[in-house]
Amino acid sequence: MSSLGSLLDLADLAVARCEGVLSDESREELADTVRRARRKRGFIGETLVVAFAGGTGSGKSSLVNGIVGESVAPIGVVRPTTDAALAVTPMRSPVNLDRLLSDLGVTERVESGALESSVLVDLPDFDSTVEGHRRIVEDVLPRVDAVVWVFDPEKYSDRTMHDRFLSEFTAYENQFLFVLNHADRLGDLVDVVSEDLARLLIDDGFAAPEVISTTARAPNVDVSRLVSALSVRLDTKRTVTTRLVTDLRISANRGWADAQASMHANADDSSKAERSAISSATFVSLGVEAISVLHGLMEG
Ligand SMILES: Nc1nc2c(ncn2[C@@H]2O[C@H](COP(=O)(O)OP(=O)(O)O)[C@@H](O)[C@H]2O)c(=O)[nH]1
Ligand SMILES: [Mg+2]
Structure with a gap:
């Protein structure tokens, strides 16, 4: 072929x-x-490879499930569950993904009929040491098309995350998408909090960060804006x-x-x-x- x-x-x-x-x-x-x-x-031309990064409980795994519309990634109710990366790949992928996935340190892989041209990588939770996070991101960045940074309303302003971490990756802005998840819990405040997060990201050194709000928990799942943003990337x-x-x-x-x-x-x-x-x-x-x-x- x-x-x-x-x-x-x-x-x-x-x-x-x-x-x-x-x-x-x-x-x-x-x-x-x-x-x-x-x-x-x-790595693989026609397929958009997207990694999800963020702290425990921010909703990375739920977002991955929300995008494919089925429960493929385990959801942590109480404690962190994701210490290894999980990849969701298209059924019968037209390209061989083995090398990419092994280079990304992905140990678990599930296929979803909902994906045609994308691979979603649910990265380990970002709550251990800053050094550990940095290594993961540095490893992943050259190999993926986009990194979706997932924030929740409680921890979106975490100083360590901004000062010691995100601010060091501003050169990769084109590759980043910023998501404020748990929008359902914010009600009318969602725009205010999104703007506040965008302001913090500008302080970190990002030029024009766009914050996409999502809800990844049933029954109110709404990830449509994130899906549109990813489709634009795939078209590009x-x-x-x-x-x-x-x-x-x-x-x-x-x-x-x-x-x-x-x-x-x-x-x-x-x-x-x-x-x-x-x-x-x-x-x-x-x-x-x-x-x-x-x-x-x-x-x-
Ligand atoms: N209310 C609400 N809860 C969410 C949302 N997204 C995830 N959760 C809940 O937050 C907890 C952690 O989600 P999970 O996807 O495991 O987060 P991860 O650790 O980042 O992978 C679970 O109980 C989810 O049901 C959301 O948008 N709204
Ligand atoms: Mg998870």
Whole structure:
């Protein structure tokens, strides 16, 4: 099956095979497109990976359950229950998630029919040492598309959380979503408390933190605003991926034309002509693979 992974592997092969066939400039341009694609793609291109972080009882596990609409993550009634990460993944995921999940330290995995293009990771509760939290977040950040910080009305202003923790991660603002959960308990005060949390986050150094309010406990479950915010992220990720794959397709067309020209120009030099022909064939494969990945993205 076509995937971004095999497309990038093929693109690497094209870069290797066009040495001496394409001009150094064209080859470097192609290599640069491949590098950009690898960087942006993170781990698994088409799937949005979202981690839920926050203190015990803030409602991480309930939010994960609320989003998928079924009870997949254990809910702690009295004491912390989550000291290992749990991942909720789509049924029959089109991409292999094993490596991602093992790198994320996920030991438990459940599948949900409600997910198509997202992986939700319920991280361990953030109540032990600041150092422990920091390590988890630093490990997770390069591997996920978004981290949802979950706050509850009691602890949202916790100084340790803000001063010794969140303020050190302001560079990752684009990756963060801030949620004020337990909105049902706040009634009319929900906007005031959301604004207060946004103000604290600005004090931490975030430029424009948007706070999304949610209720994750039955019978009033309302996680719709969070789901919309995540869908926007998924669309953005698809758009970025589509642009990168399109760039690769254009490079493949150009590379093929240059390799063909080189083949004709070197008709008298059989070894050069052969190298050009191999390079040309690799560009054909790359172009076909890119088109197939683009189709997949449009269907997804
Ligand atoms: N009233 C109310 N209770 C909630 C909400 N979200 C979670 N809870 C309750 O808070 C407790 C802790 O929730 P849990 O999801 O286990 O929190 P976690 O430790 O962050 O995973 C449970 O008793 C939940 O039923 C909410 O939005 N409103
Ligand atoms: Mg939990």
